[in-house]
Amino acid sequence: MILTVTLNTALDITYRVRSLRPHATHRVSEVTERPGGKGVNVARVLAALGHPVTVTGFAGGGTGRAVRDALGAVPGVVDALVPTGGTTRRTVAVVDERSGDTTQLNEPGPTIAPAEWAAFLAAFEDLLPAAAAVALCGSLPPGVPVGAYAGLIRTARAAGVPVLLDTSGEPLRRGLAARPDLIKPNAEELAELTGSHEPTRATQDARRRGAHAVVASLGAQGLLAVTPEGHWRATPPARVHGNPTGAGDSVAAGLLSGLVEQLPWPARLTRATALAAATVGAPVAGEFDRAVYEELLARVAVSGEVSAA
Amino acid sequence: MILTVTLNTALDITYRVRSLRPHATHRVSEVTERPGGKGVNVARVLAALGHPVTVTGFAGGGTGRAVRDALGAVPGVVDALVPTGGTTRRTVAVVDERSGDTTQLNEPGPTIAPAEWAAFLAAFEDLLPAAAAVALCGSLPPGVPVGAYAGLIRTARAAGVPVLLDTSGEPLRRGLAARPDLIKPNAEELAELTGSHEPTRATQDARRRGAHAVVASLGAQGLLAVTPEGHWRATPPARVHGNPTGAGDSVAAGLLSGLVEQLPWPARLTRATALAAATVGAPVAGEFDRAVYEELLARVAVSGEVSAA
Known part of the structure; x- marks a missing residue:
């Protein structure tokens, strides 16, 4: 599990x-x-x-x-x-x-x-x-305690269980020191962590701070991944209109399921990108639209390169 | 009880x-x-x-x-x-x-x-x-059913238990036909029921529609009572600033406790008026400030006259 x-x-x-309307009574x-x-x-x-x-x-x-x-x-x-x-x-x-x-x-x-x-x-x-x-x-x-996540990461890594850390601010900063396998900050969290608003530089910097892999979620621009195996960019085919609530959680679920299934990075990023777009487009906030998800899987563009061994 | x-x-x-602020996130x-x-x-x-x-x-x-x-x-x-x-x-x-x-x-x-x-x-x-x-x-x-209160009033009256009805709109209109002992509409409810914005006329009209006694709550102007025993007006000593939430419920409690204690009408109205003002002035909405209540009891003015026997 x-x-x-x-x-x-x-x-x-x-x-x-x-x-x-502020100050009114609403049914x-x-x-x-x-x-x-x-x-x-x-x-x-x-x-x-x-x-x-x-x-x-x-x-x-x-x-x-x-x-x-x-x-x-x-x-x-x-x-x-x-x-x-x-x-x-x-x-x-x-x-x-x-x-x-x-x-x-x-x-x-x-x-x-x-x-x-x-x-x-x-x-x-x-x-x-x-x-x-x-x-x-x-x-x-x-x-x-503010260092709680660092402790949990050390415990999990000692048990040989890979860890995704999805938080922000000081808990993220402290958690990085314990070397989580993956973080997935959005642009704002990344800028807060690194001080840089330039996504590529900030993502690389976040990795230097301790995360084995960093997947930055850039909203409608898709995902940017910097990992020991290589670096990639995944882009949804078109801007999906709707409610972005929960899109970040769908990215986390896509990456985590791909990790457990030992999918190659491009497939993990494709899944996470399609899930996020299908969440934005769903009528209920935080749910994903399965038909949209399956349709998008074939249409997410991934570019990048594998690291030299 | x-x-x-x-x-x-x-x-x-x-x-x-x-x-x-609409559209913002609030802690x-x-x-x-x-x-x-x-x-x-x-x-x-x-x-x-x-x-x-x-x-x-x-x-x-x-x-x-x-x-x-x-x-x-x-x-x-x-x-x-x-x-x-x-x-x-x-x-x-x-x-x-x-x-x-x-x-x-x-x-x-x-x-x-x-x-x-x-x-x-x-x-x-x-x-x-x-x-x-x-x-x-x-x-x-x-x-x-919209006539629910009328049925409950008949059941209570058949059991010899006096009834206060505190509702509005159609449930109030229907309830009156069952002759409750007391209603306590505010100015708005009274106008909706009778079509009249003149408190004395509207209160008398509400009584003709079936209530044995009508106590109209007129906000900062206090209470107006038309009953089989006489008619009275009770006025708080000064305008109390605060939150009027629950003041009407305090009026109901004051009148009901006075009825059960068989207090004369002026004493019931004094209590209800002091309770309402002490509710408006309380720091927590719907609570009443006991010190303010006890202090006001001596300062509510009641005028009116007893009906000819």
């Missing part, structure tokens, strides 16, 4: 309203709710691709129960979340039906107690032997 | 954000959550005044569980909510810290199945013999 870690899980709620015409947090989203895409997935991280309170109930209903996903005494955060996306714009309200999430963090570390070690790969995803909740 | 009925209970969530700095719906709010104020209260209506799903968990923790309140297969609605109040303005998002709430409505009617009849008074509060959820 593939193990995804989401330390700051969420209950993602979407409200549709006719038109959002919500439609409510949708689903488990969220980056690693949970990655797990859902992996399961849809046919990979058995185990989800760990923290869940607590009534919203944590809602997350676990919904996760338990997804075929192929095993819930190995660790209880926390706090309450899992909600995120509320308010979609304005007139403009199509989304306004986002994100709760801060619970503080993790030291004993809960210790319980998570024990659970993580227990899960590792069965894992073909690990994804460490998203922000760190209060109470979790 | 006093029985309060809330057919459309809610989990009331308040988010504080720095400044609400919520503070989350508060409490059980809501008018009858639940009335029950909380009654319990704070020392009256044992039983809460009925519907609750379901994860939010229904959160409502029941929180209600169970309020001293003096007994939870007699009836389960529904749907999910209790959330209301989200987004408070903009810069302007102090509140933006409200209200979920529609679950549809009540015919068997659930029958179960509620049976529960209501079982609760009535122990009730000193009943409050029927708020809107009707989908699935509940």
